[in-house]
Amino acid sequence: MMDRDLIPAAEACRILGISAATLYAYVSRGLLESRPGADHRSRVYRRQDVERLAERKRLGRGPARGAAQSLDRGLPVLETRISLIRPDGPYYRGRSAVAAAEAGATLEDIARLLWDCGNGIRSPTRPATGRRASPRSPAIPSCRR
Helix, strand or coil: CCHHHEEEHHHHHHHHCCCHHHHHHHHHCCCCCEEECCCCCCEEEEHHHHHHHHHHHHHCCCHHHHHHHHHHHCCCCCCCCCEEEECCEEEECCEEHHHHHHCCCCHHHHHHHHHCCCCCECCCCCCCCCCCCCCCCCCCECCCC
């Protein structure tokens, strides 16, 4: 390996946009490898490793990156009408699962929603189970018999 492939800590910090303490933390976590520098107190880093880590930092950690990485690994990433995971919770067929739970939806209500059992929406005052629902009950599709 040629000397120009190795860079001092200050340059690695500049490329990564981090402090020396963070650089040392990256080494301790195994994100970067360091080697002894010209004197006993200095360390050097492979430019290629530093630039690769800088690129990973630029890409970020969001859902788009996760999807891209999944595709790189061959795992399926599907867009579906059945479920959606958002920061405010899961949604089933476009309806908030959190709101449904807070409104007292039963397991059976959610199953009907997931199974997409018809286009009819159950009335909150006349539930299919025969019990009286609260005015806050979510409108959940009912299966047709």
